[in-house]
Amino acid sequence: MTSEARKRRALWQILLLSAGFLALVIVSVGAVLLVDKARDHSRLVVHTVEVESQLSNLLLEIRRAESATRAYLLTSAPQFLTEYQTAADNVLPAADKLAALTADNPVQVENYTRLRKAIEQRLREFARGVDRVKNNDVAASITALRNGTSTDAVQTIVETSRTIRAEEGRLFAMRTADADRTQVLASAVTIAGSTLVIALAGISIFLVRRSSRARDHAEEQLRDSNLNLETTVDERTADLREANDEIQRFAYIVSHDLRSPLVNIMGFTSELEELRGDIFRRIATLARTQSAAPQAPENATDTAEPVLEGADKQLSEDFTEALGFIKSSIAKMDRLISAILNLTREGRREFDPVPIDTKELIEAVVTTMAHQVSEAEARIQIAPLPNIVSDRLALEQIFGNLIDNALKYLKSGVPGEILVRGRTKLGFAIFEISDNGRGIDPKDHQRIFDLFRRAGTQDRPGQGIGLAHVRALVRRLGGTMSVASELHKGSTFTITLPIDWPSSNRNTRK
Amino acid sequence: MSNPVTIIMIEDDEGHARLIERNIRRSGVNNEIIPFTNGTAALDYLFGKDGTGLVHKGNALLILLDLNLPDASGIDILKRVKENGYLKTTPVVVLTTTDDSHEIKRCYELGCNVYITKPVNYESFANAIRQLGLFFSVIQVPPAAT
Numbered sequence: 154m155t156s157e158a159r160k161r162r163a164l165w166q167i168l169l170l171s172a173g174f175l176a177l178v179i180v181s182v183g184a185v186l187l188v189d190k191a192r193d194h195s196r197l198v199v200h201t202v203e204v205e206s207q208l209s210n211l212l213l214e215i216r217r218a219e220s221a222t223r224a225y226l227l228t229s230a231p232q233f234l235t236e237y238q239t240a241a242d243n244v245l246p247a248a249d250k251l252a253a254l255t256a257d258n259p260v261q262v263e264n265y266t267r268l269r270k271a272i273e274q275r276l277r278e279f280a281r282g283v284d285r286v287k288n289n290d291v292a293a294s295i296t297a298l299r300n301g302t303s304t305d306a307v308q309t310i311v312e313t314s315r316t317i318r319a320e321e322g323r324l325f326a327m328r329t330a331d332a333d334r335t336q337v338l339a340s341a342v343t344i345a346g347s348t349l350v351i352a353l354a355g356i357s358i359f360l361v362r363r364s365s366r367a368r369d370h371a372e373e374q375l376r377d378s379n380l381n382l383e384t385t386v387d388e389r390t391a392d393l394r395e396a397n398d399e400i401q402r403f404a405y406i407v408s409h410d411l412r413s414p415l416v417n418i419m420g421f422t423s424e425l426e427e428l429r430g431d432i433f434r435r436i437a438t439l440a441r442t443q444s445a446a447p448q449a450p451e452n453a454t455d456t457a458e459p460v461l462e463g464a465d466k467q468l469s470e471d472f473t474e475a476l477g478f479i480k481s482s483i484a485k486m487d488r489l490i491s492a493i494l495n496l497t498r499e500g501r502r503e504f505d506p507v508p509i510d511t512k513e514l515i516e517a518v519v520t521t522m523a524h525q526v527s528e529a530e531a532r533i534q535i536a537p538l539p540n541i542v543s544d545r546l547a548l549e550q551i552f553g554n555l556i557d558n559a560l561k562y563l564k565s566g567v568p569g570e571i572l573v574r575g576r577t578k579l580g581f582a583i584f585e586i587s588d589n590g591r592g593i594d595p596k597d598h599q600r601i602f603d604l605f606r607r608a609g610t611q612d613r614p615g616q617g618i619g620l621a622h623v624r625a626l627v628r629r630l631g632g633t634m635s636v637a638s639e640l641h642k643g644s645t646f647t648i649t650l651p652i653d654w655p656s657s658n659r660n661t662r663k
Numbered sequence: 664m665s666n667p668v669t670i671i672m673i674e675d676d677e678g679h680a681r682l683i684e685r686n687i688r689r690s691g692v693n694n695e696i697i698p699f700t701n702g703t704a705a706l707d708y709l710f711g712k713d714g715t716g717l718v719h720k721g722n723a724l725l726i727l728l729d730l731n732l733p734d735a736s737g738i739d740i741l742k743r744v745k746e747n748g749y750l751k752t753t754p755v756v757v758l759t760t761t762d763d764s765h766e767i768k769r770c771y772e773l774g775c776n777v778y779i780t781k782p783v784n785y786e787s788f789a790n791a792i793r794q795l796g797l798f799f800s801v802i803q804v805p806p807a808a809t
Binding site: 415487 | 679760763782784785786
């Protein structure tokens with residue numbers, strides 16, 4: 154799975170999650186708002202009902218007043234007068250209540266104004282009737298009643314109340330519808346929101362499951378490829394080891410087989426040398442006998458070394474010179490072959506890992522070099538060093554070679570300063586051996602590690618083996634080494650070695 | 664000695680053989696030297712046609728052996744000689760270019776009597792051979808056993 158796809162998937166999940174939350178919030182807010190609105194509508198419905206009931210109440214009170222008035226007119230009984238009074242007193246407050254209830258509706262206000270006028274007129278008529286009875290003018294009252302002067306008012310009351318009722322009925326129907334709609338909307342919103350949330354949750358779960366499946370798959374693949382990698386590494390290591398062994402065997406055999414003819418060359422050169430002695434002795438003798446045959450007997454020519462002269466002498470010297478070159482070349486070649494042999498032998502040596510007090514080891518190495526140190530007027534400083542588990546002999550050779558090099562290639566006339574430092578990093582110990590010597594040209598940094606190669610002024614004895622040997626050792630110990638240096642500015646050799654002996658190290662082979 | 668010692672020289676390099684012979688002679692040893700330049704011929708001679716080594720019963724031999732032979736390993740020859748009932752008392756001088764300590768140890772373990780590394784330095788070489796000649800002249804070589 155590419156990282157882009159992974160990123161996209163993560164983005165999708167975040168988006169889905171956000172969308173889910175957003176939907177939830179919208180649904181909640183919508184539901185709250187809608188419920189609120191539904192309550193408002195319900196309240197209005199109730200209000201309408203209240204108005205209607207108040208209207209009925211009012212009309213009832215008017216009827217009661219009217220009945221009481223009529224009863225009083227007929228009977229003149231005082232309890233009817235009281236009843237009339239109570240009813241008449243209740244009418245206007247009831248009307249006020251109605252007015253208060255309908256104040257929000259201009260249509261009703263207008264209706265109410267009309268109603269109120271009619272009511273007041275009716276009340277006045279009642280009052281007049283009652284007054285006539287009080288003045289014992291019952292007949293006039295009855296006449297008045299019969300004339301129906303109050304019919305207009307009654308009519309108005311009836312009509313107006315019908316209008317009010319109709320209006321309220323309309324409002325009631327409308328408000329009920331509104332309330333219903335709001336409720337339906339609220340539940341619709343809730344259902345839609347819940348569905349959306351559930352759907353989003355479903356998609357999220359699907360995505361999460363898919364990504365976890367992908368992750369499992371990737372993990373499996375990783376495990377597989379890890380295994381593969383290990384196998385591959387093992388195979389490669391085995392191959393390399395084999396190749397290395399082969400190179401070592403090759404070097405070993407070649408150096409041996411080279412040495413064999415060398416023995417011959419050297420042997421017969423020496424034989425030639427002896428022959429040369431014989432030949433030139435004979436030449437001298439012959440020359441002498443030729444030139445001075447008569448006086449030969451008395452001189453003890455047999456015992457004394459015959460002396461060559463002129464061209465013969467030159468010839469003899471040329472011969473010697475040639476043989477000298479051959480012999481010195483053979484000697485050099487022998488040294489080189491021995492060096493290769495030693496290197497391959499070192500390469501085959503088995504390591505013996507032990508815990509090593511590195512500082513102590515280097516101090517011991519330095520002690521064996523005390524003579525060179527004092528001769529070079531050098532000072533060797535050893536800082537605290539990390540201790541490691543490694544092969545003692547190998548470490549002695551590594552540090553011995555490096556310190557020896559540092560002493561060997563100091564600047565003449567400048568007191569040497571050699572510093573050995575150490576630190577640890579990620580399971581490795583890093584050692585630095587720095588000097589203030591003549592330094593190494595950066596172009597030679599690789600070359601100095603090659604076998605038989607040297608750099609700089611060749612004024613010191615050496616075969617060009619030390620650093621090659623050191624690097625081979627460091628590698629076999631599972632470490633690396635490098636150099637930082639500039640001409641005339643000293644050198645720093647850095648060696649990185651594992652602190653603990655790696656179990657897979659190449660000490661197991663022969 | 665009633666039965667003079669025969670020196671068997673197994674050396675593939677004729678130059679080396681010549682040098683060895685010369686230096687042995689210079690040290691005053693005049694025993695017969697039979698040179699072989701490969702292992703097969705030497706083994707044929709040593710063990711005879713029947714391969715038992717019976718042919719040399721009663722003969723006093725001394726073997727000069729090079730380890731690096733073209734057709735056989737000197738170590739194998741050494742092993743076979745030392746395992747053979749008739750030849751095992753025969754002194755074997757390993758004379759070779761190999762100076763590997765493992766190899767030297769191995770040869771002594773197998774019963775080699777002297778191990779000499781051929782030095783490139785001719786003086787040492789000649790010296791070693793002459794010493795060997797001296798050694799030849801003083802050692803008692805038993806006849807091949809019964």
